[in-house]
Each structure stands twice: as C-alpha cells, then as structure tokens.
Amino acid sequence: MSAARRAIGTTGPGREQAGGTEESMLERLLDRAVRRSKGHQVALELRRKNPHAAPAELVRLLERRYLRRAALLGGGVGAAATVPAVGTGTAAVLTTGQVASFLISSATFAMAVATVHGVEVDDVERRRTLLAASLLGEEGAEMVTGQVGLGTLYWARTVLTKLPIARIRAVNKMLTRRLVRFGFARGGALVLGRLVPFGVGAVIGYVGTRGMGQNVVDGVHEAFGPPPARFTAELERAR
Template identity: 50%
Template sequence: MPRLVEEALARAVQLPSSAVHAHVEKVRRRNPDASPEQLVRLLEKEYLLVVASTGGAVGAAAAAPAVGTGVALVLTASDVATFFSASAAYVLAVASVHGIEVEDSERRRALLLTALLGDSGTKALEDLTGVGGARMARLLMTRLPMATVKKVNSTLTRRMVRAQLAKQTGLFFGRLLPYGVGVVVGAAGGRALGRQVITGARKAFGPAPLAFRDPLELAPSDPRVIEPSPDA
C-alpha cells in the first residue's frame, strides 16, 4: 500500500496545466457571473461529487457477492489513484483561480501534500518553513527555494503515506461489508477524505481573490524565488 500511494501521488502531479486551465474555463463559461470565490466553491462541490461517487461505486463493486478480497484490493488501488488524480486536479484548479501556475512537479507535489494532509499539512509546513497564514500556497509555489521544497516533500510524504495507509485500510474492510453498507461506507469515506483536502486547500490559499488574475508562472531559476522573510 505505501508504494501504491507514492506511485499514485507521482502520477497525479503530472497533470497538464492546459487541462487544468481548460476545465476552469469550462466551469466559468457555465457560470459566467460567478466571482472567484463562487468559482472555488463550485470546484469544491464538483470535487466532492467525484470522490464520493467514485468511493461509492468501488464500495458497490467490492461488496458484490462474487468479488473476492483480491479483486477488492485491486478496486481499492484504482480508487486511491482516482482520489489522488481528482485531488490534484482540484488543487491545481484552485491555484489557477488564485493566479498561481508552476509547472515544476516538486512544487506541485508540496502543494498537493499540504492539501491532502488538511490541518496537519498546513501545520507541518509552517513548522518546517516558518511560513504560515493565507499566503502559504503562493509562497510555497513561488518563493521557497527548491532545497526547502524538497525537504518539505520528504517530510510530508512520510506523513501522508502513514495517514492514507490507515484511512484506506479502514475503507477497504468497510467496502467488503454487505452490498448496501459497502456503498455507503465507500461514498462517505470518499467524501470525508475530500473534505479534508478542501480544508487544507482553503488554509493554504486563503480567501479567493476579488477578481480573476492572469497566471503567475515562475521557473525554479527565477530570481524572485527567494527565501521568505521572517515575517512573510
């Protein structure tokens, strides 16, 4: 399971930026009068629907009478991969609304890990870097030097693997319960994990901007990538 989680995380952060921006624009076209804050709430609802419905579907399949433990494990692995992909798409979409875009996979990984861990992720990031508050995501994605980002990733990955191992193990056995119960456990478990990610993203990004911004894209070598000041 630890290797499964790490592989799913590695694949999730490779999501093309073009796909993220296209999706955000699609949601904006469907809701032309939505403010940035309203757009973020729409992205949250969409994300919760995906992870809850996927969890419920896996719970239904895993609890079917003809399905054995081995097949249920394969289904759980698929659910983990889908959860990480959906989480990455959601977090990067929120970053786009905030006008933040970084192609580097290490910075994406740090941002996704922070969101996946919820409250503990934002607290751990603050302990590691001294960076906290509503601008945490912007500082993480645009100012912290790569050596610091990699240190953050190393620590948060270990925490995330332990947390996901405990949660996914519980969900795995819950999905094996009789058909109707497995569906409920899968859907509720997916929604609970999704709400944790939303909490982490809200704390990392802070309030949505008042107006839509053009993406701020910085390469790791950009001279503006500097150590945060003590009061950042």
C-alpha cells in the same frame, strides 16, 4: 519503547524498510497524480460555463464538483464488493485503483483552485507539495508553515513560487512520511468500509471518501486563503 515511537511505528529495521517501500510507492502515486491533473483546464472550462460567477462562486463550484466525484468514487467500489460475481478480491483491486483516482481528482481540484488564485504551479515537485499538504488538511498547512518558518497558514503563494527547489524537496519528504503514517500508501484510510457485504460498504465508502475529500478542501483553503476579489486576466478573458 516510548508511546511516541509505538505510535509512528519505528519498531526496527524491518519496519523501517517497509516504511521506505511505502514512501517510494506513495511518491510515485503523487507524481503520477500531479502529472495527470487537469486543474488549469478545469478552471478555464468552468469559468466559460459560468461567465457571471465571481471567484468565490467558482471556487464553490470546484469544491462541489470535487466532493461529488470523491463520494461517487468511494460508493462505486463499495457497491462492487456486494456483487457475488465480483466479490472482495476484485473489490480490493478496485480499491487500489481508487487510491490513484482519488489522488488525481484531488490534484486536479487543488490546481484548479490555484488557477483561480493566479498561482502558477508548473513543476512536479511544487505540485506535489500542494497535493500532499492538501491531503493532510489543516495538519498539512501547519507542517509546511512550520518547516519553512512562515507566520501565516496561507502558505501556497510564497512556498510554491519563491521557495528554492531544495527546500521544496525537503518539505515533500516530510509530507510523504506523514501521509504514509496517515495510511495512504497502504490504502488504509481509503479502504475503510469498502469490502463490507450487503450494501453497507457502498454507504460507508460514499461517506468515507466524501469526508476525505472535505479534508482536502480544508487543506486547499488553508493553502490559499479566501478567494480573490477579481479573476486573473486569463480567467477574465475565458468568460
């Protein structure tokens, strides 16, 4: 068997079936996250609280808000594992819930930045494209642009508003498969260090999810590019 086949884990029917199950689970998690995201409302609220902020400043505020929440989410689960009455069994359950919470926070951040850029992402399939690609960071941007034949990494406006829905679904399938290998469906990337005893898990959890959050921030930047010079009319009125 080639090293490439070993790397992606295609080692027989059993593995393929497991991969299909993980993809289905991840699709449900992504769909739930984008349905529950409140990015548009968050952008409007932050604009009202910071009436003198320029678009670039508002994006930085959104980034700090998101990274803080991601880091605290990871640290909280790690801390739970250090409490004798809780233990690693409950912490593992909390970690499963944390995957969902992390995805919702990531979707909210990505949709909020889309609002600042004036990109409306109404349907679930297109929202999932933005979330899945952002979770993969720069790699996600490269996968999307390669799939649809774009010559720029700032792909979101074209893909999310003009690409036919059939192409969007094909892109989503590709991104979901990559995310499964990346470890999201099993919680692999999120579990790192959470169940380490004596308080170390809390530290690793905090740093680990903040690092994953930074990957999402990078992915969103690759999707939209630099912030616009001016706000949309809706955000201008919200001040």
